[in-house]
Amino acid sequence: MNYQEVWQAALGELELALSKANFTTWFKNTYLSFFDANTATVAVPNAFTKTWFEKKYHLAILKALGHASSGAVKVVVYVVDARPAAPQAASDAPAENYQSDRPKAAEQPITNIFGLNPKYKFSNFIVGKQNEMAHAAAKAIVERPGTVYNPLFIYGGVGLGKTHLLHAVAHALLEKNPQTRVLYVSCEKFTNDFINAVKTGATREFKDRYRNVDLLLVDDIQFITGKKETQEEFFNTFNHLHQLNNQIILSSDRPPKAILAEERLLSRLEWGLTTDIGQPDFETRIAILEAKCKEKNFSLPPDIIHLIANSVTSNIRELEGALNKLMANCQLRNLEPTADLARQLLSNASAASGKKSATPKQIVQLVAEYFDLPIIDLLGASREKRLAFPRQIAMYILREDMRVSYPAIGVEIGGRDHTTAMHAYEKIHREKDENMKLKQDIDQLRAKIYSL
Ligand code: ADP
Ligand code: MG
Numbered sequence: 001m002n003y004q005e006v007w008q009a010a011l012g013e014l015e016l017a018l019s020k021a022n023f024t025t026w027f028k029n030t031y032l033s034f035f036d037a038n039t040a041t042v043a044v045p046n047a048f049t050k051t052w053f054e055k056k057y058h059l060a061i062l063k064a065l066g067h068a069s070s071g072a073v074k075v076v077v078y079v080v081d082a083r084p085a086a087p088q089a090a091s092d093a094p095a096e097n098y099q100s101d102r103p104k105a106a107e108q109p110i111t112n113i114f115g116l117n118p119k120y121k122f123s124n125f126i127v128g129k130q131n132e133m134a135h136a137a138a139k140a141i142v143e144r145p146g147t148v149y150n151p152l153f154i155y156g157g158v159g160l161g162k163t164h165l166l167h168a169v170a171h172a173l174l175e176k177n178p179q180t181r182v183l184y185v186s187c188e189k190f191t192n193d194f195i196n197a198v199k200t201g202a203t204r205e206f207k208d209r210y211r212n213v214d215l216l217l218v219d220d221i222q223f224i225t226g227k228k229e230t231q232e233e234f235f236n237t238f239n240h241l242h243q244l245n246n247q248i249i250l251s252s253d254r255p256p257k258a259i260l261a262e263e264r265l266l267s268r269l270e271w272g273l274t275t276d277i278g279q280p281d282f283e284t285r286i287a288i289l290e291a292k293c294k295e296k297n298f299s300l301p302p303d304i305i306h307l308i309a310n311s312v313t314s315n316i317r318e319l320e321g322a323l324n325k326l327m328a329n330c331q332l333r334n335l336e337p338t339a340d341l342a343r344q345l346l347s348n349a350s351a352a353s354g355k356k357s358a359t360p361k362q363i364v365q366l367v368a369e370y371f372d373l374p375i376i377d378l379l380g381a382s383r384e385k386r387l388a389f390p391r392q393i394a395m396y397i398l399r400e401d402m403r404v405s406y407p408a409i410g411v412e413i414g415g416r417d418h419t420t421a422m423h424a425y426e427k428i429h430r431e432k433d434e435n436m437k438l439k440q441d442i443d444q445l446r447a448k449i450y451s452l
Contacts, residue, residue, distance in 0.1 A: 003031075006035055007031055009067075010068045013064040013067055014027060014057075014060060015027075029044070030042055030043060030045070030049070035065070036071060038073060039212070040065050040074070040076070041076045042061065042077050054077055076205050114170065114174070116170050117163075120164040120166075120168055120171070122138075122172055125161065126288045128281060128287065129281060130279060131165075131278070133275045134165060134276070137154075138154075141169055141249070142173055145215060149273035150242060150247055150272045151247075152248075153250050153274040154249070154250070155252040155277070156277030157253060157277075157279070159315035159318060160279065161277055163219055166219060169215070169217070169249060173214075173215055182217070183215070185218055186223075188223055190230070191230045195230075210237045214246050215247045215248075216248050217249050218250050218251075221251065221259070225447075226260055231265055235262075238268055248272075255400065255401065256270050256274060279313065282309055285312070289323055290305060292320060296323075298327045298330075300326075300337055304339055304342050308322050308346065311346045312346070322346060326341065358402070360398055360402065362449075363394060363402065364379070367394040367445060370444070371386075371390040378414075396425050396442070398421075406419075
């Protein structure tokens with residue numbers, strides 16, 4: 001029997017033992033995430049249910065589990081931060097019997113009981129130059145989890161498909177083996193869980209939960225910056241899982257070096273494979289729009305697809321948003337999709353769009369401010385060391401963090417040749433490991449850049 005079958009059998013017994021109202025209130029939307037001779041780990045939808053299980057149903061659950069299958073002398077309960085699965089997505093969801101009937105929050109992504117979005121799969125992930133490496137690594141992990149790249153560290157700007165890839169690996173592993181113990185959390189959730197565990201003296205449960213998994217996915221790990229205790233706990237969790245060859249995948253909006261954390265943790269983040277996802281090129285944007293149209297059964301003439309792909313260049317989420325907006329307008333207002341309508345909607349969207357990541361110009365400005373130099377000198381021709389060194393640091397950051405091409409860096413930094421940019425990058429890259437002051441300067445600059 002797999003965990004779900006064991007839990008089904010136990011639920012059958014509990015249902016007979018309890019009133020219908022009680023059973024429905026407490027046992028709906030629960031599942032068994034781990035089960036062995038020692039521990040049964042039960043996932044529940046909220047803290048209230050957790051308390052109730054621990055105080056009131058603890059023994060009844062153990063008894064029912066004991067009848068369903070021998071084993072487990074204690075029950076550990078934890079709260080899954082999952083939103084209800086959409087009915088149409090039920091066939092995708094591994095635990096389809098445990099959908100909640102809580103009302104859906106329209107603006108939140110719909111996730112299944114594992115906290116996974118049923119739509120984020122390999123089958124609808126479009127591969128282009130900018131993400132092919134990350135995609136190939138994710139696929140390789142599905143073939144041989146825990147052995148090929150551990151951890152896999154994927155970084156890139158917002159809306160470029162990091163979360164989609166993380167979920168795709170989890171879905172694929174669950175499809176291969178429904179008993180795979182998957183845990184997907186945002187860094188924020190990891191942090192909150194840890195803080196709560198410390199507060200309530202439940203660190204043992206916390207460890208049970210985070211260490212008894214085959215696949216741990218932590219999204220947006222950059223938020224661990226500056227959280228010392230959480231870093232320590234994550235470090236220990238990491239070591240535990242890594243030693244057991246259990247797979248860890250992390251996403252971040254910046255490379256490991258740009259996260260402010262202790263060196264020993266950062267070095268571990270780079271133990272496996274670090275790969276970035278860049279902005280999609282024109283062909284990929286077209287392919288994504290075509291795929292989304294097909295998925296939504298919405299037909300758009302090629303000139304409009306080109307128009308959208310030309311206007312929204314930085315981010316796949318915005319690309320999708322532009323398409324959705326056009327589709328909603330056509331359907332609700334009963335309009336034909338025309339180039340004029342698309343143009344009008346796109347111009348509204350760009351006017352309203354919010355914060356963007358740092359631009360090369362902002363980075364140059366920050367570096368100039370940091371070293372207290374006039375921009376004009378930083379970009380100028382003088383090779384004086386007090387100017388040349390900060391200039392090289394700026395070029396290094398443009399390359400390392402922003403993935404700007406060498407020729408474009410040359411242009412940005414006062415119209416220099418691309419070989420100058422290459423030389424600067426390599427020089428700083430070499431020196432930063434030996435020069436503590438340089439390393440600190442870069443770290444501090446990064447902290448400023450990423451908090452823009
Ligand atoms: P990130 O986590 O990097 O901010 P997401 O994974 O949330 O980005 O992706 C944003 C949106 O774009 C999601 O709806 C996702 O399905 C879609 N998306 C991203 N990359 C791709 C891709 N390569 N193919 C298809 N859809 C994608
Ligand atoms: Mg994300």
